[in-house]
Amino acid sequence: MPSDRPTPRRLSRKATGGDRVFEIGARAVGATVLVITGGIGAFLAWQSVPTLSRYGWGFFTESAWQPEADVLGIGAVLVGTVSIAGVAMFFAFPLALLTALYISEYAPAGVRPTLVSLVDLMAAVPSIIYGMWGYFLVMPHAAAFSLWLHQHLGWIPLFSVEADPNAAVWDQTRYIGSAFCAGIAVAMMVLPMSCAVMRQVFSQTPPGEKEAALALGATRWGMIRSVVLPFGRGGIIGGTMLGLGRALGETIAVLLIISPDFVVKPRILEVGTNSVSALIAGRFGDASAAQLSALLTAGFVLFLITLVVNTLAAVIVSRSRSGAGTDA
Amino acid sequence: MSTPTSTTQERVKVATHLPHRALDAPPPVPRPGLGRPTAEEQFTTVGAWVSAFALAWVITQRLLPLGGVAWLLVVWFVLGLLMSAVTTSLTGRRVDVIDRVVSGIVTSGAVVVGAALVSAVVFVVFRGWEPLMHLNFFVDDMSGVGPRDPFDRGGIGHAILGSAIQLGIAVAVTLPLGIGTAVFMTEVGGRFGVVVRTIVEAMTALPSIVAGLFVYTVLIVAFGFPRSGFAAAMALSVMMLPIIARAADVVLRVVPGGLREASLALGASRWRTVWHVVLPTARPGLATALILGVARGVGETSPVLLTSGVATFYVTNPTDGVMNSLPLYIFKGARSPEAMDIERAFAAATVLLVLVLVLFVIARLVARPARARPPRRTPRAKPVPSQES
Incomplete structure (x- = not known):
């Protein structure tokens, strides 16, 4: 029985013809990149299996790296990595926060774009240049400062050095190449990165609320404390963690500055420390297959740590940005 | 509805009265800025810091045994805060004192960062x-040049060429793949697209040394490939690919959806839409992503250190043996015990710095048109239809 009502046209979301080719092509490119990038992670994980099954949990606690004695472990380098990153964040966090506040709240509006570009440029400067800056310019001064810290705060285990603080001629070689010196150079590297994130979040503060605070009689600091900082809290935390992720993975500046050493020590001012990335850069050349696997495991551990830190940072930053949509 | 009265009423309703300024009126005087400090405030701010400097000089250089610039600066900073607190408390209340002190701290922090940046650049240059100063430094190579030879012999031409070749290969690999992935993630998407985006974002966390170690293990150890410019380019690609893909993804996502829909509604295929509408709209942003990726890649030392090896002569074939590059040359020079080598490394670092600066300025200039117009997002929800329709 023929119905007089027209039957609805069948709609299909399925691509046909050229569109189908495009979709398949794009999918193929995506799959290729997925295989390449994901392949690295999978490869690192796969290479870690023999090392981890050979050394077990001792790989994380053993501090020595003596392939000839079949004793391998990343305990010392993990501690060194964390202490270098800790020193870097100790310097980078307050300076990044202050600079971001200055650019977004204090600087005259005319020079603001220039300052923003300068911070971006600072982030683009290669790490080898900060490494040379840290090694040739800063390290002698950092060593002198280390001596002063040792003399006056040496009773704190963090600042103690195995040397005589009050020697007539101070032994500079005990104070250079330390986690402290490397941390300063790494701080220069991560500072612009955290600063850029913080500034971006600060600049998204709803202007209405800022003006409301000022209209109620708040001083500029009052306005910052009650509006800008609470609003930008996610950006502060996220930017710091992004910087931390970068600081943990930094290689070349650290390699240039430190004197490699495989001892777990909390004494950040003393000569000799190491980081995972510097260990890889220093030991890959003469590594046998087994040691290469151990180095890859160390790299995998480093990758996992930075991945966790970066992912947390990204989540925190994006959550803080989602609040930016609630301006009235 | 179309009676003349209602039209006039509507017209009255929508008419806007623009204020007219008399042509011969004097130009409007800019209002004094409400937030601008008065002369007295400026005097207390500046005067406090000047007097603090003088006091700090007397204290550190004359009274106490604290000679040296470091102590002068530290004491100046502390005294400056103290002085501004005291001068402000003469006229203001507690909140004003805190405000002034915090503003001093914030400005000092920014000045410290600026000074550190300037010191790094000036020191290297x-x-x-x-x-x-010797032109041969830019064109010659270091073959046969000893560490103590004068500066009019030898140069870093081979390192510059090596960097250019390696980056060229890396860009040729990463640009199509990175932008293709970004196109896939934004234009096709789906569940698989989410997986790709997650993995790509995760891989931006890969430390560059691990990328280098990966290529070293796979290409050089497992496949027996020689250490070469090609291997270095692969290491750089592995590192740059997630960066470029992610940056391009961000740029493509802010292309207005209306443009895509308009193109599709006119009957264009999806490929033509991407090629003629989406990519041209995002061109400045894509160029910026590429240039920033290159600026990052040109200074990356650790992947190159593992994969390329050091040559002292011109190498043009990237698959044939060791090849030097700019960051590697700097690194080797900086670790050398010879003073002349270190000086050459600093000169090469200056070249690298200028290169990065130029790339950065180009990126800024390219990105400017996109910056001039406000970034438009595709609306998340449809706006509520207005009542009068």
């Missing part, structure tokens, strides 16, 4: 000045 200053130490590397002498070799740069």
